[in-house]
Amino acid sequence: MRLAAVVAVLAVAGIAAWYFIKHPSAGPGAFVLTGNVDIRQVNLAFNVEGRIESMLVHEGDRVETGEKLATVENSYYRDALAIARARVDAQRAQVAKLVTGSRPEEIALARANVAEAEAAFSYARSVRQRQYELARRDVVSQQNLEDAETNLDRAQARREVVRQQLALAVAGPRQEDILAARAQLAADESTLSLIERRVADTVLVAPSPGTILTRVLEPGAVVLPNSAVYALAVTDPVWIRTYVPETALGKVKPGMPVTVSTDTPGSRTYTAQVGFVSPTAEFTPRAVETPELRSSLVYRVRLIVQDADDGLRQGMPVTISLDAPGKAG
Incomplete structure (x- = not known):
């Protein structure tokens, strides 16, 4: 019984240590917010009609800006x-x-x-x-x-x-x-x-770095302008959306550094910067509602992660630690 109690105490201590490492307590000069990695998705489409000649990437493939993704038969356009x-x-x-x-x-x-x-x-x-x-x-x-x-x-x-x-x-x-x-x-x-330009539009290229989420069509399909061919998750830059209560608005300034952590065991801590603070108040979104804040006003804040990697996935909840003005750096 004594051995079992000792094991239980050690287990609780280990869990507590991991939590405080991943979620450091906000000291006198800092406070903690919660947020989510922004979901940024682009539906990619041709700007011309025609028959799809090739589809060059698949779901899960990472692409870079300007990379060729698909082509439409262009013989008619070349004759014109x-x-x-x-x-x-x-x-x-x-x-x-x-x-x-x-x-x-x-x-x-x-x-x-x-x-x-x-x-x-x-x-x-x-x-x-x-x-x-x-x-x-x-x-x-x-x-x-x-x-x-x-x-x-x-x-x-x-x-x-x-x-x-x-x-x-x-x-x-x-x-x-x-x-x-x-x-x-x-x-x-x-x-x-x-x-x-219409000839150039027969080639579909990636507008930004990202990951292919959905491959909608296949070669041989006839498409009209603006018909979605791929869905692309934009991965650069990585944005985080959070909300600051009205009482803490003065602690958040554009350009101030913050640290970001996730709940994934063994994950690293990321460095980010406050990029945007909304000038307009809104009611607390349902995603972050609590009984105490249900009727409170908050301000939307966008963070730009400076050292993002695959550990940050779109929609993932994160914990944000901000230093008070004058103590950052």
């Missing part, structure tokens, strides 16, 4: 990309053509046309004059004179046309045409950029 690039190239050439203006050869051709039209007009005028003299002496019919006058009018009109064409060639394109071509080029480039 090729068309958009061709349109941009064609429009760029059109803008360059308008900005450069008429080539010297085009202006020379226009001048040659004017010279030809001047010669034709001179010839038609001389013919008309001869026909007029002959018709006045009744050597030729009146019809011959009218034909000569018609040919002269045509030569004069032709000369005016080629003169205006020369003026246009020398002046070059209108400024309005250049502005319109540049606006069309900007629209085509925007379309190209949009299609390039």
Whole structure:
């Protein structure tokens, strides 16, 4: 009986020692809070529709920022990309053509046309004059004179046309045409950029470090935009949520160091920092309600763990020890 009593006493002492090591008593300059590791989950989805080509990770896999997770068949998007690039190239050439203006050869051709039209007009005028003299002496019919006058009018009109064409060639394109071509080029480039982003969106990447919680779909499934493919538990940074009663609000300041421990036997103590203190009071959440605090007001506090490891799991209850201002460090 005496041996059994001694064993019982030692067992109680051991349990008490472990408790006080894991949950040190708040001394004159410290106080203890309880909280939970924040549950931070992201539903990952493609931003385009299509048939899933590959799913590259499984539930429980750890991923890093930018790591490829899944792909959608992109042949349709690549065809659209090729068309958009061709349109941009064609429009760029059109803008360059308008900005450069008429080539010297085009202006020379226009001048040659004017010279030809001047010669034709001179010839038609001389013919008309001869026909007029002959018709006045009744050597030729009146019809011959009218034909000569018609040919002269045509030569004069032709000369005016080629003169205006020369003026246009020398002046070059209108400024309005250049502005319109540049606006069309900007629209085509925007379309190209949009299609390039859609091609990039056929690859799903991890937005942050974390662990895959759920693999929702499999290769071959057809997805629509924003249809969840994976659920990701964000593990960096690790946040802890706790609540401070109104009477202790002055003891918690952003940036102050704290220590965090769990109830897991053999677990280590973590270092954290107060990152955020809510400016708004709220009633005690049900998760931390006690009969004494049921109607009390509290302020939400976020802690950022600086040396987190796999020992801190999302949703896990933790104990937080805070040093009073002026005693930290």
